Amino acid sequence: MATMEEQDSGLCLASILEDFVKQRNIRVSFDVDSSSKKTDETCVVEGRDLPTDPSDLRRYEAARWVRNTLGVVGGRDLPADPSEDDFRIALRSGIMLCNVLNRVKPGAVPKVVEAPNDPLANQDGAALSAFQYFENLRNFLVVVEEMGIPMFEVSDFEKGGKSSRIVECVLALKSYREWKQSGGSGSWRYTFNSKPTTFGMAKQYKRKDSEEPIDAVTSSPSNTPSSEQPLIDQSGSSTKHEVSEGTGISIDAIVRAVFADKQQEEVPGIVEDMLKSVMVEYERRLATQSELLQVSMRNKDKLDPDVLERTISSNEDMLSDASNEEENVIEIVNMEASQDDNVEELKSQECELYGISKEKIEKQQMIIDVQQTHTEELKHDLKNIKTGLSLLQMKYQQEFASLGEHLHGLANAAAGYTRVLEENRKLYNQVQDLKGSIRVYCRVRPFLPGKTSDLTTVDHIEGSTIAIATPSKYGKECQKSFTFNKVFGPSASQEAVFADTQPLIRSVLDGYNVCIFAYGQTGSGKTFTMMGPNELTEESLGVNYRALSDLFQLSSERKETFSYNISVQMLEIYNEQVRDLLATNGQTSRLEIRNNSPDGINVPEATLVPVSTTSDVIYLMNLGQKNRAVSATAMNDRSSRSHSCLTVHVQGKDLTSGAILRGSMHLVDLAGSERIDKSEVTGDRLKEAQHINKSLSALGDVIASLSQKNNHIPYRNSKLTQLLQDALGGQAKTLMFIHISPELETLGETISTLKFAERVATVELGAARVNKDNSEVKELKEQVASLKAALARKESEADQTQLPRPLTPDKLVRKKSLGLSSSFSKANTRKHNKPSQIDDVNSIGSQGRSDSASSIDLQGLVSSPSWKSASIDGKEEEMEFISDKSFEVRKIPYEEANESDGTATSDCSESNLMWQLNVQVNMPRAATSNGSLGSSNKLKKNQTKSSKEIKSMIPSLIPAPSRRLSLGAINSSPAQTSSRHNTVSVKKRQNPK
Ligand SMILES: Nc1ncnc2c1ncn2[C@@H]1O[C@H](COP(=O)(O)OP(=O)(O)OP(=O)(O)O)[C@@H](O)[C@H]1O
Numbered sequence: 001m002a003t004m005e006e007q008d009s010g011l012c013l014a015s016i017l018e019d020f021v022k023q024r025n026i027r028v029s030f031d032v033d034s035s036s037k038k039t040d041e042t043c044v045v046e047g048r049d050l051p052t053d054p055s056d057l058r059r060y061e062a063a064r065w066v067r068n069t070l071g072v073v074g075g076r077d078l079p080a081d082p083s084e085d086d087f088r089i090a091l092r093s094g095i096m097l098c099n100v101l102n103r104v105k106p107g108a109v110p111k112v113v114e115a116p117n118d119p120l121a122n123q124d125g126a127a128l129s130a131f132q133y134f135e136n137l138r139n140f141l142v143v144v145e146e147m148g149i150p151m152f153e154v155s156d157f158e159k160g161g162k163s164s165r166i167v168e169c170v171l172a173l174k175s176y177r178e179w180k181q182s183g184g185s186g187s188w189r190y191t192f193n194s195k196p197t198t199f200g201m202a203k204q205y206k207r208k209d210s211e212e213p214i215d216a217v218t219s220s221p222s223n224t225p226s227s228e229q230p231l232i233d234q235s236g237s238s239t240k241h242e243v244s245e246g247t248g249i250s251i252d253a254i255v256r257a258v259f260a261d262k263q264q265e266e267v268p269g270i271v272e273d274m275l276k277s278v279m280v281e282y283e284r285r286l287a288t289q290s291e292l293l294q295v296s297m298r299n300k301d302k303l304d305p306d307v308l309e310r311t312i313s314s315n316e317d318m319l320s321d322a323s324n325e326e327e328n329v330i331e332i333v334n335m336e337a338s339q340d341d342n343v344e345e346l347k348s349q350e351c352e353l354y355g356i357s358k359e360k361i362e363k364q365q366m367i368i369d370v371q372q373t374h375t376e377e378l379k380h381d382l383k384n385i386k387t388g389l390s391l392l393q394m395k396y397q398q399e400f401a402s403l404g405e406h407l408h409g410l411a412n413a414a415a416g417y418t419r420v421l422e423e424n425r426k427l428y429n430q431v432q433d434l435k436g437s438i439r440v441y442c443r444v445r446p447f448l449p450g451k452t453s454d455l456t457t458v459d460h461i462e463g464s465t466i467a468i469a470t471p472s473k474y475g476k477e478c479q480k481s482f483t484f485n486k487v488f489g490p491s492a493s494q495e496a497v498f499a500d501t502q503p504l505i506r507s508v509l510d511g512y513n514v515c516i517f518a519y520g521q522t523g524s525g526k527t528f529t530m531m532g533p534n535e536l537t538e539e540s541l542g543v544n545y546r547a548l549s550d551l552f553q554l555s556s557e558r559k560e561t562f563s564y565n566i567s568v569q570m571l572e573i574y575n576e577q578v579r580d581l582l583a584t585n586g587q588t589s590r591l592e593i594r595n596n597s598p599d600g601i602n603v604p605e606a607t608l609v610p611v612s613t614t615s616d617v618i619y620l621m622n623l624g625q626k627n628r629a630v631s632a633t634a635m636n637d638r639s640s641r642s643h644s645c646l647t648v649h650v651q652g653k654d655l656t657s658g659a660i661l662r663g664s665m666h667l668v669d670l671a672g673s674e675r676i677d678k679s680e681v682t683g684d685r686l687k688e689a690q691h692i693n694k695s696l697s698a699l700g701d702v703i704a705s706l707s708q709k710n711n712h713i714p715y716r717n718s719k720l721t722q723l724l725q726d727a728l729g730g731q732a733k734t735l736m737f738i739h740i741s742p743e744l745e746t747l748g749e750t751i752s753t754l755k756f757a758e759r760v761a762t763v764e765l766g767a768a769r770v771n772k773d774n775s776e777v778k779e780l781k782e783q784v785a786s787l788k789a790a791l792a793r794k795e796s797e798a799d800q801t802q803l804p805r806p807l808t809p810d811k812l813v814r815k816k817s818l819g820l821s822s823s824f825s826k827a828n829t830r831k832h833n834k835p836s837q838i839d840d841v842n843s844i845g846s847q848g849r850s851d852s853a854s855s856i857d858l859q860g861l862v863s864s865p866s867w868k869s870a871s872i873d874g875k876e877e878e879m880e881f882i883s884d885k886s887f888e889v890r891k892i893p894y895e896e897a898n899e900s901d902g903t904a905t906s907d908c909s910e911s912n913l914m915w916q917l918n919v920q921v922n923m924p925r926a927a928t929s930n931g932s933l934g935s936s937n938k939l940k941k942n943q944t945k946s947s948k949e950i951k952s953m954i955p956s957l958i959p960a961p962s963r964r965l966s967l968g969a970i971n972s973s974p975a976q977t978s979s980r981h982n983t984v985s986v987k988k989r990q991n992p993k
């Protein structure tokens with residue numbers, strides 16, 4: 001770039017020197033530097049008036065072409081062979097140049113500033129015109145530059161300017177036009193035509209592609225060519241020599257030529273002149289420039305607004321750009337400086353710090369290094385842990401999945417186990433039933449409101465087992481387990497309790513005797529189970545209500561096949577007295593218990609009320625509860641001071657076979673079993689408690705005897721055991737609900753209750769039997785009766801002859817077929833002498849008594865007169881009954897039994913009868929137990945086993961007086977009639993006496 005500027009200034013300098021030589025008419029000989037091999041031309045300038053000056057020739061050529069192109073008018077100001085000044089002045093306005101250019105390239109300069117026509121205006125606006133001309137020249141130069149045509153400077157139009165460059169420009173334009181007219185295509189290149197000049201050098205110009213306008217105004221002689229210089233292909237020119245553009249002569253050559261023939265002492269003067277002329281030229285040019293600028297500033301307002309605006313804005317832009325750039329540069333320089341400052345500062349600080357705490361830094365660096373090492377180790381550990389964790393997670397998931405499978409299997413197994421347990425329980429219960437065991441259900445009362453539930457005697461309940469937590473003072477064990485048929489926890493509902501009892505209850509309708517009694521200490525929930533709470537709701541109804549309601553429902557379901565009569569009694573044993581709770585007259589007279597009654601009504605004097613609806617039952621229950629003896633104790637504010645018994649009697653007739661089924665159910669709510677000292681009672685309460693305890697201990701004795709299968713069962717030790725004799729000793733289905741309280745202070749009672757219940761569970765009563773009487777059984781009974789009669793006849797005949805006769809084979813066969821033993825004959829044989837023998841038979845008949853039917857049958861046959869005089873004392877009854885003997889056979893159909901007013905009905909199940917017959921065969925002397933027939937030792941031996949079997953039933957062998965009052969009588973009573981209409985009427989049963 002610098003070289004180019006130098007070259008440019010060199011060009012200017014060369015032209016100045018050239019003019020200097022011309023002005024002084026100095027003859028100069030140019031010897032081209034031998035080092036410059038590219039031009040070996042030698043020219044001799046003879047003087048400015050040489051007619052053959054190639055520059056003149058070229059100027060003429062240019063002028064002529066312009067004139068030709070513009071025509072006479074357009075080129076009128078330009079002479080055909082103009083001098084340099086004429087040429088410059090003619091073209092100075094730029095009008096002709098622009099017009100020529102527009103001819104060469106139409107529309108190249110759209111707006112050419114024309115010369116004003118008014119000569120005055122021309123004079124006044126000389127400055128304006130100069131500016132407008134400048135506009136034309138600038139537009140021209142812009143286009144020319146784009147076309148790749150050699151350019152000139154605006155200053156070349158000034159006096160002393162280089163017109164040769166203008167000439168070259170015009171000739172290049174001419175060349176371009178010729179190229180165009182000759183159909184030139186592609187890119188045009190101007191070739192300097194060296195022919196007209198002897199020392200011209202061929203220069204090649206190529207078209208500049210740049211669109212950037214050239215600002216000729218601002219371009220200085222040193223600047224303007226700089227943009228062109230790189231485009232000039234100066235092939236063949238020496239780069240070391242400054243070259244005069246017009247002549248192609250180097251400054252060096254000119255200077256050498258000038259001084260070639262000069263004396264030493266002339267040189268300084270010439271140099272001085274030369275420098276002066278150079279200085280003058282430069283000053284002139286500067287003055288021209290400044291003049292132009294001043295003119296342009298003065299005429300600013302009169303300028304073309306567009307041009308001015310463009311110029312100003314462009315200048316402003318440039319200026320602002322420049323200033324911006326300058327500012328930016330300054331800013332950058334400042335920033336760099338400040339950065340440098342900062343860096344310096346930091347460096348100094350660092351150095352300072354470095355100097356001050358180098359040790360510290362080293363220490364810290366060490367710590368950092370150690371920490372980094374630790375961090376790395378920790379990272380490593382963390383990675384390991386993460387890996388281990390993910391492995392564990394995977395393992396855990398696998399184990400979890402397999403655990404899920406196991407759990408699933410276990411759940412299935414558990415479900416199966418529960419099913420099996422349930423089945424086992426059912427089977428166990430069936431076995432128990434077959435054995436005739438007393439079923440025992442245990443129920444745990446929940447804590448009463450207001451009592452803490454932290455301390456409980458119940459450790460846990462699992463299935464049918466209850467574990468009681470026992471403190472060490474009760475033994476080494478910390479807990480004691482008891483297993484029963486069923487255990488109900490504190491949360492068991494009344495419905496759930498009943499559900500397990502329902503099948504048992506329903507069997508009443510099938511002719512079974514059922515006994516359910518609730519046992520437990522005061523306040524343990526006996527009344528709650530049997531009746532319900534004081535405030536009854538549908539959910540809280542106890543077993544009693546539910547049982548009757550269920551019986552009603554079942555009977556109505558069976559009404560197509562069976563006709564049922566259901567009636568109830570409510571009794572209470574208070575201070576060892578039996579009281580009628582349904583007595584409407586308020587008098588609860590002392591009632592007698594008669595076991596083995598033919599119709600199962602053991603307390604015949606008690607009010608028997610037929611019922612058919614639940615509302616009947618509720619009414620009666622309320623009545624019974626009102627009459628019940630209750631009082632507050634330390635343990636229960638409404639303690640039952642008595643045993644209460646709701647007895648349900650059911651008689652059903654099979655509508656197809658005519659068979660009679662008879663069942664009864666005792667629902668017993670026992671008085672509290674607690675010890676007296678605990679209930680803190682005195683006086684009457686003490687007496688009550690003593691009676692209660694006495695009766696309960698009697699019950700315990702009976703249970704103990706039954707479980708030990710003793711010969712003698714002490715039923716008669718209390719009214720309670722007497723009342724429950726049928727249930728405990730007969731072929732009844734018996735269920736005992738034992739109740740326990742969860743409170744810790746009741747632990748002693750709880751343990752003794754559970755132990756008692758355990759004993760009860762061991763009692764085997766024998767399989768329950770249905771109380772059924774059908775025609776076949778009746779027939780058999782008749783046969784038995786006729787046989788007995790015939791036998792008696794024969795025996796009386798034999799007695800008359802006093803000759804003992806052996807049994808004929810015929811008799812033996814008959815006996816065998818009937819299953820009667822010889823001993824039975826003997827017993828009957830002795831009957832006349834010892835009336836007790838008849839009683840024995842009757843006793844045997846009643847032995848299978850769950851229904852007492854056989855005894856009734858026989859009693860019917862016997863038609864005992866001693867009935868009416870039967871004592872209330874059991875033993876007396878026995879004795880009286882023994883004296884009663886009759887073998888009259890009577891057939892009593894069901895209707896008759898129902899309708900007869902004083903005849904005992906006979907009902908006995910088939911199986912029962914067969915059982916009786918077996919007993920008769922095997923135990924011809926059932927009365928052995930009372931010792932009346934104990935004469936034969938051999939017989940005793942043979943019968944030991946059998947008598948053992950029946951010993952447990954001995955009390956039931958005690959005959960009960962047959963009642964003369966039948967259900968038929970009750971049914972025909974107004975009470976029954978009204979009950980059919982869902983009203984309850986209570987009828988006190990009359991003593992048959
Ligand atoms: N299973 C139970 N659920 C809720 N409350 C119960 C339950 N069992 C008993 N109770 C309540 O406990 C209290 C005592 O019960 P309940 O009167 O039935 O005892 P009890 O054994 O009959 O007493 P007593 O021998 O003095 O007659 C009552 O308030 C009763 O409502």
